[in-house]
Amino acid sequence: MRGTTDSQSHTHRVDADANELTEIWQQTQAALPAGWKLDSLRCASEGLAPDKRSADWIAVAVGPNGEELRARAADPVAALLRLVPLVPGSALPA
Numbered sequence: 219m220r221g222t223t224d225s226q227s228h229t230h231r232v233d234a235d236a237n238e239l240t241e242i243w244q245q246t247q248a249a250l251p252a253g254w255k256l257d258s259l260r261c262a263s264e265g266l267a268p269d270k271r272s273a274d275w276i277a278v279a280v281g282p283n284g285e286e287l288r289a290r291a292a293d294p295v296a297a298l299l300r301l302v303p304l305v306p307g308s309a310l311p312a
Contacts, residue, residue, distance in 0.1 A: 239294060244278070246298045251307035253282030259294055277301040 230269045262274035277289045277297040290302035302308045 241292060242295050244297050246302055249302045249309045250305055251309075253309070254279050254305055256298075256301075257286070259297065260292055279305055281305075 243256060243259070250256065257278045259275060259277050262272040262276045264270040264272070265271045274290050275290075275294040275297040276290055277294070277300070279287050279301055281287070287301065287304045288296050289304055291297040291300050
């Protein structure tokens with residue numbers, strides 16, 4: 219799978235294929251404790267200006283009381299995998 223965001227020649231690439239990303243998403247959600255949900259996975263860019271762009275990814279989990287935890291990494295799979303240990307009571311995927 220390859221996602222692109224072209225703005226002034228900025229390309230955001232996803233090296234994982236759709237099946238791999240779906241599998242890691244499901245494993246990440248399954249590893250979260252009750253009340254937590256995997257909320258989003260997004261590009262870390264904060265704007266279109268060159269100094270606001272980033273090739274990193276951010277995975278976000280939301281807890282039962284609305285708290286958010288975020289993990290950032292150079293690729294989407296790594297961001298999802300880094301998120302699990304941050305959530306109290308989570309189980310690391312096998």
